[in-house]
Structures are given as structure tokens and as C-alpha cells.
Amino acid sequence: MSTSLVFVIVVAIGVVGYFLGRQRAVGKDNGSIKAHSLPHYHGWWVFLASALPAILFLALWAGATSIYLERSAIAELPAHTADSVIASQSLELGMVSGIARGLDKLTSEEKANLPQTFAELRPLLSSKGVALAPDGQDFMIPIAVEWNKNSVRASTIGGGIALVLALAGAIFGISGVHVRARARNNVERVILAGLIAASTIAILTTVGIILSMLFQTLTFFQSVSPTSFFFGTVWDPRFAAAGSGGSQGQFGLIPLLAGTIYIAFVAMLFAVPVGLFSAIYMAEYASRNVRSVVKPMLEVLAGIPTIVYGFFALVTVGPFLRDLSAAISGGYAFIMAQSVLTAGIVMGVMLIPFVSSLSDDIITAVPGSLRDGSLGLGSTRSETIRRVVLPAALPGIVGALLLTASRAIGETMIVVLAAGVAANLNINPFDAMTTITVKIVNQLTGDLEFNSPQTLVAFALGLTLFFITLAMNIFALYIVRKYREQYE
Amino acid sequence: MTDIALNPAAVSARPARRDIGLKRRYAAERRFRLYGIIAIAIGIFFLFALLYSVFSNGYTAFWQTEVNLSINLDPKIIDPDNKRATDPNVLLTANYPLLARNALAEKLGVSQSDKPGLRELGKLFSDGVRGQLRELVAGNPALIGTTQNVWVLTGADIDSAFKGQIDLSVDQTRRKVSDKQVEWMNKLKGEGAMAQRFNTGLFTYGASSRPETSGLSVALIGSLYMMLIVLCLSLPIGVAASIYLEEYAKKSRLTDIIEVNINNLAAVPSIVFGLLGLAVFINFLHMPRSASLVGGLVLTLMTLPTIIIATRAALRAVPPSIRAAALGIGASKTQMVFHHVLPLAAPGILTGTIIGLAHALGETAPLLLIGMVAFVANNPVTPLDPATALPVQIYMWANEAERAFVERTSGAIIVLLLFLAVMNITAIILRRRFERRW
Numbered sequence: 001m002s003t004s005l006v007f008v009i010v011v012a013i014g015v016v017g018y019f020l021g022r023q024r025a026v027g028k029d030n031g032s033i034k035a036h037s038l039p040h041y042h043g044w045w046v047f048l049a050s051a052l053p054a055i056l057f058l059a060l061w062a063g064a065t066s067i068y069l070e071r072s073a074i075a076e077l078p079a080h081t082a083d084s085v086i087a088s089q090s091l092e093l094g095m096v097s098g099i100a101r102g103l104d105k106l107t108s109e110e111k112a113n114l115p116q117t118f119a120e121l122r123p124l125l126s127s128k129g130v131a132l133a134p135d136g137q138d139f140m141i142p143i144a145v146e147w148n149k150n151s152v153r154a155s156t157i158g159g160g161i162a163l164v165l166a167l168a169g170a171i172f173g174i175s176g177v178h179v180r181a182r183a184r185n186n187v188e189r190v191i192l193a194g195l196i197a198a199s200t201i202a203i204l205t206t207v208g209i210i211l212s213m214l215f216q217t218l219t220f221f222q223s224v225s226p227t228s229f230f231f232g233t234v235w236d237p238r239f240a241a242a243g244s245g246g247s248q249g250q251f252g253l254i255p256l257l258a259g260t261i262y263i264a265f266v267a268m269l270f271a272v273p274v275g276l277f278s279a280i281y282m283a284e285y286a287s288r289n290v291r292s293v294v295k296p297m298l299e300v301l302a303g304i305p306t307i308v309y310g311f312f313a314l315v316t317v318g319p320f321l322r323d324l325s326a327a328i329s330g331g332y333a334f335i336m337a338q339s340v341l342t343a344g345i346v347m348g349v350m351l352i353p354f355v356s357s358l359s360d361d362i363i364t365a366v367p368g369s370l371r372d373g374s375l376g377l378g379s380t381r382s383e384t385i386r387r388v389v390l391p392a393a394l395p396g397i398v399g400a401l402l403l404t405a406s407r408a409i410g411e412t413m414i415v416v417l418a419a420g421v422a423a424n425l426n427i428n429p430f431d432a433m434t435t436i437t438v439k440i441v442n443q444l445t446g447d448l449e450f451n452s453p454q455t456l457v458a459f460a461l462g463l464t465l466f467f468i469t470l471a472m473n474i475f476a477l478y479i480v481r482k483y484r485e486q487y488e
Numbered sequence: 489m490t491d492i493a494l495n496p497a498a499v500s501a502r503p504a505r506r507d508i509g510l511k512r513r514y515a516a517e518r519r520f521r522l523y524g525i526i527a528i529a530i531g532i533f534f535l536f537a538l539l540y541s542v543f544s545n546g547y548t549a550f551w552q553t554e555v556n557l558s559i560n561l562d563p564k565i566i567d568p569d570n571k572r573a574t575d576p577n578v579l580l581t582a583n584y585p586l587l588a589r590n591a592l593a594e595k596l597g598v599s600q601s602d603k604p605g606l607r608e609l610g611k612l613f614s615d616g617v618r619g620q621l622r623e624l625v626a627g628n629p630a631l632i633g634t635t636q637n638v639w640v641l642t643g644a645d646i647d648s649a650f651k652g653q654i655d656l657s658v659d660q661t662r663r664k665v666s667d668k669q670v671e672w673m674n675k676l677k678g679e680g681a682m683a684q685r686f687n688t689g690l691f692t693y694g695a696s697s698r699p700e701t702s703g704l705s706v707a708l709i710g711s712l713y714m715m716l717i718v719l720c721l722s723l724p725i726g727v728a729a730s731i732y733l734e735e736y737a738k739k740s741r742l743t744d745i746i747e748v749n750i751n752n753l754a755a756v757p758s759i760v761f762g763l764l765g766l767a768v769f770i771n772f773l774h775m776p777r778s779a780s781l782v783g784g785l786v787l788t789l790m791t792l793p794t795i796i797i798a799t800r801a802a803l804r805a806v807p808p809s810i811r812a813a814a815l816g817i818g819a820s821k822t823q824m825v826f827h828h829v830l831p832l833a834a835p836g837i838l839t840g841t842i843i844g845l846a847h848a849l850g851e852t853a854p855l856l857l858i859g860m861v862a863f864v865a866n867n868p869v870t871p872l873d874p875a876t877a878l879p880v881q882i883y884m885w886a887n888e889a890e891r892a893f894v895e896r897t898s899g900a901i902i903v904l905l906l907f908l909a910v911m912n913i914t915a916i917i918l919r920r921r922f923e924r925r926w
Contacts, residue, residue, distance in 0.1 A: 188822040195736060198728035202749045202796070205789050209760060212767035274527045281524025298531050303912060305850025307879045308542065308901050311886050315894060316541040349534040356531070380513050382520035403755065410757025412853035413879075417886060437759050437853070444766065444857045462763040466756065473755045 003062060006159040007055070010166045014051030017170040021046030024177045037184040045183040046173030048190050054166040061158035069097075069150055076143050095136050099125070099144035100151070102132065116141065209466065216459035223453045224251050229460060235423035235434075237443065237454045251457050253464065255423040259340070259433035263419060264408035266344025266429060267351055272401060274348070275355025282356070283363040284385055295360075302353035310417030313346035314338075318418060325430070335430040338420035344429070347414050351404050358400035362393045395483035402476035406469040412437040436461050542905070546898025552687040552700065553650040554639040555613060555676060557591040561625060561632050565590075572629065579629065584621040588613055588640055595681070596672050608668055614641040616689075616701035639685065644699040644892035646673060650682065653891065690899060694865040695876070695884075699892035702885075704900055706864045710780045710875030711849060717784025717871065718791055718848050723841055725788075726795030727830075733796075734803040735825050754793035761790045762854030770858060777859035778874035786858060787848040794847060798840020802833040835922035842915040846908050852879040878904050 022043035029035045073096050102125035103111065115121045118136040125132060177183070221229070232252025278298065282291050318337035325335035335341060366389050374384040390397070420432025421442060443458040563570070566582040589610050592598075598605045617640045624638070625631060641647075645664040648654050650673060660667045676682035693703025729746075737743040765786035769775045775782050806829050814824040855861075860880045868875040876884070882904065885897040 184820060188820060191822055192732075192736065195728045195732035198725045199730075199732045199737075199746055201725055201729065201792065202746055202753060205753060205764070205792070206749050208768055209756070209764045212764055212772070213760075216767060274530050277524045277527035278531055281521070281528055285521060285524060294528055294532070297535060298528075301531065301535050303846070303908060304538070305852065305879055305904065305908070307850070307852045307882050307886075308538070308905070311882065311897060311901060312538045312541055314886060315545065315898075316537070349531075349538075352531045352534075380517045382517045383513070385520070406755060407757075410759065412757070412759045413883065416853075417883075437757070440759055440763070441853070441856050444763075445859075445861050459763060459767065462760055466760050469755065469757055470752060473752060477751075 003058060003155055003159065006155075006162050007058060010051055010054045010058070010162055013054075013163075013166045013170055014047040017046040017050045017173060018043040020170075021174055021177055024174060025183075028177065028179050033179050035179050036182055041183040041187050042177045042181065044187045046170060046177070048187065049173035050166045050169035052190070053169055054162045057165055058158065058162050061154075061162070065151065065154040065158065068154065069147055072150060073097075073143055073147055076146065092137075092140070095132070096140050096144050096147060098132050099136065099140055100147040103144055103148055114141070114145070210463075213459045213463040213466065216456050217463050219451075220453055220456035220460050224457070229253055229457075233425060235439070237457065249454065251453065251460075253436075253461070255425045256434060256436045256439055256461070257464075258425055259419070259423070260409055260435040260437070262427075262429070262433060263340055263343050263347065263415060263435060264405055266340055267347035267408045268401070268405055270345055270348025271351035271355050271404065275352045275404075276359055276397070278352070279356040279359035279363060280385060280390075283360050284381065284389070295357075298353045298356055301349065302357070304350075306350060306411060306413040307417075309346050309350050310413040310415075313342050313414060313418035317346055318342045336420070336432055338418060338432045340419065340429040340431065340433050343415050343419035346418055347408055347411055350411070350414065351408060354404045354407060355400065358403070359393070359397050362396035362400060363389060365396070366392045395479055399476040399480035402472050402479070406472035406476075409472070410437065410465060410469050412441065416441055436465050440465075542898050542901050545894055546900075546902045548651050548653075549690060549895045549899025549902075550687050551651075551684040552689060553642045553647040553682060554685050555592070555642050556637065556639050556681045556683075557588060557595065557613075558635050558637050559587050559591040559621070559640075560635045561621075562587060562590075563632050566625065566632055572632075579626045580622060582622070582625075584618045584625075585610065585613075585615060587621060588617045596675065605668070608666055609672070611643050612646055612669060612672060614643050614698060614700045616641050616696075616698065619701075641689070641700050642682070644890065647700060648892055648895075649673060650677070650684070653895070687899075690896070694867060695863045696865065699888075699890055699896055702893075702896065704878065704881060704903065705867055707876045707878045707881035707900075709868055710783070710860070711878045713780035713868070713871045713875065714784040714787055714877060715845055715849060717781065718787045718845060719841070721784070721788040722791045722795050722844065723837075726792050726841075727799050727837060729792075730796050730799035730803060731825055731830070734800050735821075735829065750793050750796055753789075754797065757853075758790060758851055759853040759857065761786050762857030764789070765854060765858045776872055776874070778862045778864070778876075779872050780868065780875045780877075781871040782858050783855050783860055783875075783877060784871065786854050787851060790851065790854065791844040791848045794844040795837075795841055798844070799833070799837045802836025802840065803829060805836060806832045832924070835918055835924075839915045839919045842911050842918070846911040846915075849911070850879055850904065850908060852877075852883055855880050856883070878907070 022039045025035070025037075025039040025042035029039070070093060073093060077092060077096075099121070102121075103114075106114075106124070110124070115124065117138050118141065121141060122132055122136065229251050230253050232250055233254045234250045234252045235255045237249035237251060278294075282295060286294065314337075318339070321335045321339070321342055322333045322337045326333040370388050370392060371384055374388040375381070379387070415435045416438050419434055419438060421434050421438060422432050423434050423439070424431060426433070440458045440461050443455055443461075565586055566572075566584075567578050569578075572578045589606060590600075592609055592612060593600065593606060596609070598609055600606070620638070620640065624636065642650065645654070646669065649656065649665045649670060654663055654665060656663070656665075656670060665673075673682060689701060690703050691708065692705050693701050694706040696702035733743060733746065765782055769782045769785055770777055810828055810832065811824055814828045815821070819827065855877050860876050861884060862874050862876060864874050864876055878900065882897055882900045885893050885900060888897075
């Protein structure tokens with residue numbers, strides 16, 4: 001019995017239970033005693049009592065089954081693979097489960113005279129639409145057959161228990177229907193539990209991010225020492241040919257970190273003056289009409305996906321800067337098409353709306369009485385802004401700039417297309433440099449096996465990135481809270 | 489200030505103006521204002537430069553050059569050994585491009601003995617003709633032996649030349665189309681047999697190494713699946729979480745942690761979510777790589793904070809008097825929330841959701857890590873099949889070297905931007921139409 005069929009039956013039992021419960025509640029209500037809950041609450045309670053435990057059980061059972069299947073398959077795998085590296089064991093497991101999935105699709109007649117060698121089995125399975133890698137072994141076939149048997153047994157037992165649970169729940173729910181039964185409270189308690197569960201997903205996500213990256217990073221640090229990662233100045237992961245494994249690359253974080261900070265710095269150098277001055281102009285000078293046209297236009301910049309900015313840098317800005325530099329020096333293009341400058345400028349354009357809309361909010365939040373006081377003393381508007389409004393808004397603006405900078409550091413697609421992949425350590429903004437995010441993408445695209453330091457380093461980089469941006473965000477919040485002026 | 493130490497006679501005659509540097513200060517004022525205008529101009533300039541660069545490169549991608557051929561479906565070429573009744577593979581593996589080349593040679597008067605000429609002629613049309621004719625013949629084998637009038641895609645270089653994107657004034661050895669091909673092209677154009685037609689292939693083809701037969705269908709389906717998954721998961725979960733935090737939760741350590749978490753998640757770089765997806769969904773839970781299901785889950789986690797923040801703002805905007813009134817006439821707290829507060833907050837929630845979805849639609853980086861950069865030629869049927877996404881397809885095309893792919897990339901960006909524009913405009917209209925001021 002397949003799990004999805006059981007699921008459908010369980011839900012069907014629940015739906016039938018809903019109607020029976022409601023009907024029973026209506027029948028019980030003869031008007032002499034005031035009913036506690038409306039009939040449909042009784043129906044819902046029967047539905048929840050029958051479907052919810054059964055569905056939860058099914059989910060748990062499915063998880064337990066897959067663990068059990070893997071355990072029993074590992075126990076049967078020949079000894080020589082049991083003590084080899086975990087990756088090859090997981091590869092073999094993947095193979096076995098692949099064969100098992102393929103065997104599932106065979107007709108009973110084909111199953112009866114199953115080929116004994118993998119070489120014969122493979123074309124048969126691929127004719128059923130299950131393509132397998134050619135390195136399967138003959139000994140895997142009986143294990144796969146056993147796997148299927150176990151899985152059928154497990155799903156039969158689980159399905160049976162789930163159905164019993166659903167029926168028992170339905171009977172329990174229906175028998176509990178009477179006029180004073182507190183069905184509404186029961187239903188509302190379940191709803192509240194659901195709401196709490198939904199709001200813990202945010203915590204689970206953060207925990208998941210930290211734990212998943214931490215585990216991979218620790219594995220990475222088993223083969224590369226933390227000091228050579230954090231303080232190494234050479235990035236040369238040297239993709240080893242499959243199986244050789246001897247040559248160790250160098251995984252120095254410093255060039256990537258330098259590139260990340262440099263590009264973010266150039267971007268901020270561009271975005272902060274532009275964004276801040278546009279915010280000031282829009283908050284203090286612009287008429288309502290100008291504001292209603294210009295503000296949405298700048299917000300459009302924020303809505304454009306970063307991949308589009310990356311393409312803009314690659315196709316337009318990069319070649320333009322290169323040709324410009326060639327025209328200036330008369331032939332030799334000293335600005336490369338992929339350079340810190342290109343990535344920085346385009347990223348700066350992307351950041352303009354963030355700086356301007358955040359600062360705009362903060363500047364408008366400065367109370368008008370401060371402005372009026374300053375203007376009344378005879379200062380000009382710009383003097384008011386520079387000496388009164390901006391100092392009052394400063395903590396908020398610094399916080400906004402920190403948030404913007406953390407966005408610049410975590411930005412990926414622009415730098416992937418515009419900054420280049422060479423991990424250089426230099427200070428020439430016209431040369432290519434690379435960033436942490438680019439290297440994460442480089443190390444993890446394409447075919448990968450999960451045990452080599454070349455791929456695991458991406459998680460160490462990701463964790464570093466996560467903590468850098470986290471620190472900046474927390475620092476921004478701290479500054480805003482500590483130095484915020486309370487006016488009202 | 490120096491003027492104040494002065495002779496009294498002058499003061500009584502006419503009070504000297506104190507020099508408060510008005511001229512200088514007004515100049516500074518004007519400069520300051522000018523800086524603001526320049527800053528805004530720079531922002532708007534880049535907006536238009538970006539849009540211009542995309543649209544000027546991309547609008548031609550919606551038209552593709554095709555050539556009209558009267559192709560003689562010669563049984564001697566399709567099925568030289570006359571086995572098609574017994575072996576269905578014959579119709580699938582036949583040399584269809586040869587048929588197209590013969591038709592073209594006849595039309596342009598190139599003799600069958602002119603081998604170099606024939607080779608250049610073969611580059612005039614796309615190899616996609618193989619699939620096109622195969623479908624035609626395999627779908628209706630009775631056509632064999634007849635002559636069919638078919639519009640066939642031209643090669644990518646010819647397409648570029650036809651659209652005027654290749655500079656024909658340079659020497660023919662330094663460009664991708666030869667003088668002879670240009671001559672043929674102009675001849676066919678004069679006869680009306682070569683023309684630009686609407687590029688349906690852009691929306692119906694999957695991945696291909698040839699620009700003229702590569703399209704967005706896999707990416708569109710993948711993105712559609714992911715958006716559906718994001719909508720179905722993040723809307724209920726986000727709304728439920730916001731209702732709990734806004735309406736039920738008392739201020740406790742747990743709710744504090746949840747709030748800090750949500751604000752932090754909103755600022756975590758998107759690529760980190762990709763790492764999470766790779767480690768948890770693919771490596772730990774063994775979900776299939778490149779599947780839209782995994783992409784949808786990752787984007788859901790990424791969109792949740794946006795939706796939660798928007799929903800909480802919408803719930804907070806519902807005035808307390810509504811809640812008090814509902815409770816006052818005997819509604820339970822849950823009834824109050826679900827029957828009264830939530831419907832009133834719905835427009836705000838919807839607006840936030842659409843904006844979150846638009847954000848998710850344009851997101852690329854996390855999808856790269858979970859293997860959606862794949863060469864997928866066949867349309868995915870279920871969310872478990874390998875697929876790509878619209879922005880990922882743009883990334884893959886942007887990495888291709890050929891000129892014709894730049895055009896396609898820009899075309900794909902236009903499609904993406906149109907989707908985003910529609911979503912955002914819908915959100916704005918919803919807000920304008922249904923937003924209530926209390």
C-alpha cells in the first residue's frame with residue numbers, strides 16, 4: 001500500500017468524520033440545554049482527531065523507514081566497503097536505492113527471472129526510464145531486492161497503523177460529541193499550536209543555517225588547518241583529478257576577503273554620496289510632484305534583479321570602461337573589462353535606492369521644530385540640513401549605511417559576472433579581483449562530491465560571510481538603539 | 489564684526505550692514521541644491537542606461553529570421569533502403585538537413601557538384617531543421633515523396649547579419665558570414681523567401697547549444713513551479729507566524745528570539761540560503777538535484793521574513809476597536825482574529841506576498857548552488873524533474889560567448905522584467921484600491 005494512498009484514505013476518513021460529527025452535534029441539540037459549540041466545531045474536532053495523529057504518524061514513519069532501510073542495506077554491504085571512506089559508502093547506497101527504485105517498475109514476470117549481473121540489468125532498467133551509472137556491482141542486486149521487500153513491508157505496517165489511528169480518532173471524536181462538549185476550545189487549541197509551530201520555523205531556519213554550515217566547515221578543517229584558511233594569502237584550490245586526492249590546494253581567505261571588502265568599498269563610495277544627496281534633496285527640497293515621480297523611479301532600481309545588473313556590467317559598463325581607458329591612454333586599455341571598478345560602480349547603482357530610501361525615512365523623521373528653529377535663527381536651508389538635520393539623523397543614517405554595506409558584501413550575481421575569478425591581492429581598482437561569494441559559486445557549481453576540501457571550503461566561506469553580515473547587522477541595530485534621539 | 493569698532497558719526501548717518509557673508513552662503517546653498525539634483529540625475533541616468541542597454545540589445549530577440557523552402561521529402565534520402573515499414577528508427581535518424589540543403593540549392597541555383605558552395609549553403613539554415621522535419625514526417629509518414637512548403641530557421645550568424653548586427657563592411661575573413669552568404673541572403677530577401685517572423689521558439693524551446701534553437705520553456709516552467717511552491721508554503725506559514733506574534737504571543741524570551749531571528753534572516757545574504765538548501769535538502773534529505781521542489785523550498789525560506797514583516801505591519805494597522813468590538817459581542821479570540829482582523833488585513837498581506845514573490849522570482853544565487861545550472865532540454869513534468877529558472881537561464885546565456893546569445897539574454901531579461909513589472913503593478917493597484925485608512 002503506497003503512502004500517498006494511505007494519506008488520501010486518512011483524509012477521506014477525516015472528511016467523513018467531519019460530516020458525521022456535525023450531524024451528530026445537530027441531532028443532540030434539542031434546545032433544552034444551550035450548546036457550547038456550534039455544530040461545525042464538532043465536525044472540525046472529529047476531523048482533527050482522526051486525521052492529525054495519523055498524518056503525523058505517517059510522516060514520522062516515512063523518516064524512520066528510510067533510516068531503517070539504509071541501516072539494513074549498510075549491514076549487508078560487503079565488509080571491504082564498510083571501512084572505507086563514508087563517501088564511497090554513500091555512493092554505493094545511492095546505487096542500491098537506484099536499483100531498488102528501478103526494480104520497482106519491472107513487471108512481476110520480469111522480476112521472476114531477474115538477471116544476476118548488473119551489466120544485464122542496467123539496459124533493462126534504463127528501458128524503464130531509470131538511468132544508472134555504469135559502476136554498479138553484481139552484489140548490489142540481492143541487496144536491492146531485499147530493500148524493496150523491506151520497504152513494502154514497512155509501508156504496509158505503517159499504513160495499517162495509520163488507518164487504525166485514523167479510525168480510532170474518528171470514533172473517539174464522534175463518541176465525544178454532546179451538547180456541552182467544548183469542541184471549539186479543542187479546535188482553537190490545535191490552531192494555536194499550529195500558529196506557534198509556524199513561527200518557530202524562523203528559528204529552525206537560523207539553526208539549520210548555522211548547524212549545516214558548521215558541520216561541513218568542521219569537516220573541512222580536518223583536512224585544512226583553520227590558521228591556513230583564515231590567514232592564508234594564496235587561494236589556489238587546485239581541483240584534484242578524481243581519485244588522485246594527493247595534491248592539496250591552498251585555501252587562503254585573505255585575497256577573497258580583500259576583494260570582497262574592496263569591491264564593497266568602491267560600491268559604497270559611489271552609492272553613499274549619490275544616495276544620500278538624493279535623499280536629502282527629496283526630503284528637504286523637492287516639491288510633492290517631483291517627489292512622486294522621482295521616488296518610484298529610484299525604487300524601480302531596487303526592484304531590478306541583481307542578475308540584470310550583472311549582465312549590464314558584463315555587456316555595457318565593463319566594455320565601456322575598457323574602451324574609455326584605451327581612448328585615454330591611446331591604445332592600451334588599463335581598465336580591464338572585469339575589474340573592481342566595474343563591479344563596484346554597478347553594485348553602487350544597485351545600492352543607491354537602499355541608501356536613499358532608508359535615509360529618506362530617517363531624515364523625514366527628524367521633527368520639523370528643529371528645522372523651524374534653525375531657519376528662524378537665520379540659517380539657510382543647506383546650513384539647517386548640514387548642522388541640524390543631519391547630526392540629528394546621524395545614528396539612523398550610520399545604521400542604514402551599515403545595512404547597505406552588509407548587502408554589498410553578500411551580493412553575488414553582480415560580482416560573479418563583473419568582478420572576475422582571479423584571486424589577486426592588489427590595490428589597483430582597474431584589475432580583476434574576486435570575492436567570497438564568487439568563490440562559493442565557483443566551488444559548488446558543476447559535478448561535485450561532498451567529501452573533498454574543494455567543495456567543503458564553500459561552506460567555510462559561507463559561514464564566514466554569514467558571521468560578517470550578522471555582525472554588521474547587529475552592530476547597525478546597536479548603533480541605532482544606542483544613539484537614537486527621542487524627540488516625542 | 490570689525491565694523492562695530494567705528495566712529496559714531498557713521499553709525500548715526502547710516503547703519504553699516506554687517507557682513508554676514510550672505511553672498512557666499514547663498515552660493516553654498518545653490519551648490520548644495522545642485523549636488524542633490526546631480527545625485528538624482530545620476531540615479532535616473534543609470535536606470536535609463538540599464539533599461540536602454542537591455543531593450544536595445546533585446547527587442548530583436550522576439551523576431552527570428554526564417555527562410556521559406558519548398559522541401560521535397562525525397563524517399564531516397566529519408567529512407568534509402570526502404571525499411572521504414574519495419575524499422576521506425578529510420579524516420580528518426582534520417583538525414584533531414586540534406587533535404588533542406590537540396591531545396592535551398594535548387595532555389596539559389598547552386599549545382600550539386602559545387603562542394604564548397606554546398607557547405608556554405610548548409611550554414612545558411614539552422615540544424616534545428618532536423619527536429620522540425622522529423623516531427624513533420626514522423627507525425628505523418630504519408631508526406632514522404634511530396635513537396636512541402638516550410639519556414640525553416642536560419643543559422644544564428646545569418647540571423648544576426650539579417651538583423652544588421654554584423655558589420656558587413658569589414659573583410660569577409662574577419663566576420664562570420666561570407667560574401668556569398670550575404671549575396672544569397674539578399675537574394676532570398678528580395679524574393680520574400682527570407683523574413684523575420686515572431687520568435688515563438690524563444691518560449692517553446694529548451695536548452696540548446698545553438699542560439700537559434702534555445703529557448704526559455706524549461707526556465708518558465710521551472711520558475712512557475714517554484715513560484716507556486718513559494719506561494720503555497722510561505723503564505724500560510726508566514727501569515728500563521730505573524731498572527732501568533734502579533735495577536736497571541738505575550739512578550740517573552742521566546743518571542744524576542746523569534747523576532748530577532750526574523751529580522752536577521754531578512755538581511756542574510758541570499759547565497760547562504762543556497763548553502764542551506766544544498767546541505768539540508770540535497771545532502772541530508774536526499775532530494776533530487778536541479779529540481780524545482782528544492783528551489784521552491786529554498787526560496788520559501790528566503791521569502792518568509794519578507795512576508796512575515798509585511799503581514800505584521802498589515803495586522804498592526806487594523807485598529808484595536810475592531811478587536812474590542814468582536815470580543816465584546818462574544819467572539820472567541822480565534823474567531824476575532826480569523827473572522828474580523830485577518831479579512832481586514834488581507835489587502836496588505838496580499839501586497840506584501842506579491843512583492844515577496846517578485847523578489848523570489850528574480851533571485852539567482854541560491855539556485856546556482858542547488859544545481860539548477862543544468863543543461864535541461866526537455867520540459868519538466870513534475871516539480872521533481874530537473875529544471876532551470878528564468879534568472880538562472882539568463883546567467884547561463886550571459887556566460888555564452890556567441891553574439892546571438894547576448895540578444896537572447898537581453899530578450900530573456902525583458903521577459904523577466906515584464907513579469908516583475910506586472911507583479912509589482914498588481915501590488916500597487918491592490919494597495920491603492922483596497923487600502924483603508926482608519
